[in-house]
Amino acid sequence: xxxxxxxxxxxxxxxxxxxxxxxxxxxxxxxxxxxxxxxxxxxxxxxxxxxxxxxxxxxxxxxxxxxxxxxxxxxxxxxxxxxxxxxxxxxxxxxxxxxxxxxxxxxxxxxxxxxxxxxxxxxxxxxxxxxxxxxxxxxxxxxxxxxxxxxxxxxxxxxxxxxxxxxxxxxxxxxxxxxxxxxxxxxxxxxxxxxxxxxxxxxxxxxxxxxxxxxxxxxxxxxxxxx
Amino acid sequence: xxxxxxxxxxxxxxxxxxxxxxxxxxxxxxxxxxxxxxxxxxxxxxxxxxxxxxxxxxxxxxxxxxxxxxxxxxxxxxxxxxxxxxxxxxxxxxxxxxxxxxxxxxxxxxxxxxxxxxxxxxxxxxxxxxxxxxxxxxxxxxxxxxxxxxxxxxxxxxxxxxxxxxxxxxxxxxxxxxxxxxxxxxxxxxxxxxxxxxxxxxxxxxxxxxxxxxxxxxxxxxxxxxx
DNA sequence: CCAAAAGTGTTATGGATACACCCATGA
DNA sequence: TCATGGGTGTATCCATAACACTTTTGG
Numbered sequence: 001x002x003x004x005x006x007x008x009x010x011x012x013x014x015x016x017x018x019x020x021x022x023x024x025x026x027x028x029x030x031x032x033x034x035x036x037x038x039x040x041x042x043x044x045x046x047x048x049x050x051x052x053x054x055x056x057x058x059x060x061x062x063x064x065x066x067x068x069x070x071x072x073x074x075x076x077x078x079x080x081x082x083x084x085x086x087x088x089x090x091x092x093x094x095x096x097x098x099x100x101x102x103x104x105x106x107x108x109x110x111x112x113x114x115x116x117x118x119x120x121x122x123x124x125x126x127x128x129x130x131x132x133x134x135x136x137x138x139x140x141x142x143x144x145x146x147x148x149x150x151x152x153x154x155x156x157x158x159x160x161x162x163x164x165x166x167x168x169x170x171x172x173x174x175x176x177x178x179x180x181x182x183x184x185x186x187x188x189x190x191x192x193x194x195x196x197x198x199x200x201x202x203x204x205x206x207x208x209x210x211x212x213x214x215x216x217x218x219x220x221x222x223x224x225x226x227x
Numbered sequence: 228x229x230x231x232x233x234x235x236x237x238x239x240x241x242x243x244x245x246x247x248x249x250x251x252x253x254x255x256x257x258x259x260x261x262x263x264x265x266x267x268x269x270x271x272x273x274x275x276x277x278x279x280x281x282x283x284x285x286x287x288x289x290x291x292x293x294x295x296x297x298x299x300x301x302x303x304x305x306x307x308x309x310x311x312x313x314x315x316x317x318x319x320x321x322x323x324x325x326x327x328x329x330x331x332x333x334x335x336x337x338x339x340x341x342x343x344x345x346x347x348x349x350x351x352x353x354x355x356x357x358x359x360x361x362x363x364x365x366x367x368x369x370x371x372x373x374x375x376x377x378x379x380x381x382x383x384x385x386x387x388x389x390x391x392x393x394x395x396x397x398x399x400x401x402x403x404x405x406x407x408x409x410x411x412x413x414x415x416x417x418x419x420x421x422x423x424x425x426x427x428x429x430x431x432x433x434x435x436x437x438x439x440x441x442x443x444x445x446x447x448x449x450x451x452x453x454x
Numbered sequence: 455c456c457a458a459a460a461g462t463g464t465t466a467t468g469g470a471t472a473c474a475c476c477c478a479t480g481a
Numbered sequence: 482t483c484a485t486g487g488g489t490g491t492a493t494c495c496a497t498a499a500c501a502c503t504t505t506t507g508g
Contacts, residue, residue: 004316008278009236012319051235051317055308079306079321081282089231090278092239094306161460178462179498201459203505388487405489406471428486429479461504470495477488 011091014058015046015129017077017136018067020102021153023162025118026169027102028133030125031066032113037087038126044133045112046093059096066109073099073152077132077139085128097136099152119169144170145227148189148215157207159197160184167227183227189215238318241285242273242356244304244363245294247329248380250389252345253396254329255360257352258293259340264314265353271360272339273320286323293336300326300379304359304366312355324363326379346396371397372454375416375442384434386424387411394454410454416442 018029030042047062049055059074077095085091108114117123119137124130143149150166151158164180184190191211196204219225245256257269274289276282286301304322312318335341344350346364351357370376377393378385391407411417418438423431446452 004238007238007275010239010276010278011231011234012237012239048234049237049319051237052310054310055306055319076305078303079282083279083281092276092282202507203460205460430477430487432487
């Protein structure tokens with residue numbers, strides 16, 4: 001460790017991998033850059049860190065700026081620091097991923113040309129953003145099996161089918177309907193409502209809600225989510 | 228994303244959580260600061276990022292500076308950016324952890340008052356270094372069950388007992404001897420040597436080596452380490 | 455009455471865990 | 482010969498995986 005003064009500095013940025021779910025597909029929110037470098041190409045939404053904010057603050061600000069959303073699930077992933085990752089300036093970037101439910105809040109800031117892409121149909125991205133997305137996916141898969149983050153991607157009320165489809169998309173594999181429902185019910189962290197979703201079938205399917213209070217109680221009693 | 232010019236800058240540092248194993252205990256290498264702030268207190272070894280190096284480079288440089296070691300297992304953990312985490316200057320720090328085998332290479336750079344502490348007997352550290360260590364431990368536990376990192380902490384030749392003790396220390400729980408050996412043997416990634424360690428008992432116990440080549444082959448054939 | 459999705463339990467399998475005795479050797 | 486740590490196999494249990502038919506209701 002050396003003296004603080006006269007240390008070399010670099011720019012520090014955050015980039016957000018914004019995942020969304022529209023009851024069918026896992027998607028990612030990208031913006032079309034209207035400035036150089038790489039103008040016209042797709043990229044993650046990002047921004048520079050300000051002196052009076054933490055990286056978490058910066059990520060929250062960037063996400064809010066684009067989507068208007070607050071209180072979104074976000075998690076820091078890691079720092080990227082290749083010397084030439086940004087051709088303009090030496091910039092180190094810390095990536096964050098966010099999970100949001102698409103249909104309920106889709107008032108995107110018109111200042112940016114933002115668009116939702118199915119996760120497997122996303123275009124090539126600038127700089128090292130493709131790697132960031134790949135790493136985010138792998139973290140998302142891991143998290144999905146250790147914390148009930150799936151519910152962040154769903155509306156307040158959702159059907160078992162939607163929940164299963166979400167997990168299938170995240171994990172990238174088909175799941176058995178009965179085993180999935182048995183497992184979820186065994187966790188005992190859902191509330192079954194009286195309401196039914198009549199849009200999906202003639203019979204209709206019950207809506208469930210995530211019981212955050214019960215979950216928190218169970219966790220503090222030593223329960224650990226495992227799917 | 229805004230213009231690059233006139234962005235606010237912060238100092239960017241790396242801090243290394245250096246884990247070691249001396250065939251009995253999991254230890255951590257700390258230095259006693261001989262400069263302000265917090266002179267005389269224990270801390271992680273760290274350093275500022277230079278403009279012409281990546282964060283990985285910086286972590287490797289810092290580790291090498293203290294221990295003289297090269298080709299050490301290191302992994303980036305995460306960035307810490309609380310506004311007041313460093314009282315002198317606004318500094319964002321990226322933590323790395325390293326795994327080294329203690330006895331074989333213990334020529335520490337005398338310029339630093341460095342000392343190995345048992346992981347559970349380490350002193351209070353400056354700034355947010357306690358949190359960094361706690362997070363590193365939890366990552367170490369996770370990694371130990373998904374990748375064969377344990378071998379980084381052992382000498383080239385080691386006994387089953389040493390390997391088991393290492394895993395017990397990392398995981399923080401006693402393991403059954405027969406089950407552990409069965410599991411390790413089932414993985415089929417060790418080479419049993421003809422040599423015996425005669426220091427530990429009258430009967431002596433066989434030395435094993437990690438078969439890196441076999442492991443790599445198995446991994447590229449779809450094998451995943453799981454303990 | 456038919457099509458389409460919802461809802462519901464049991465069996466089989468395999469991995470994880472618990473467990474105790476003999477062996478080799480130096481002193 | 483004895484004390485010390487090394488080395489070895491099997492039975493049980495539990496969690497996971499496989500699997501098919503009935504229900505509801507709008508058209």
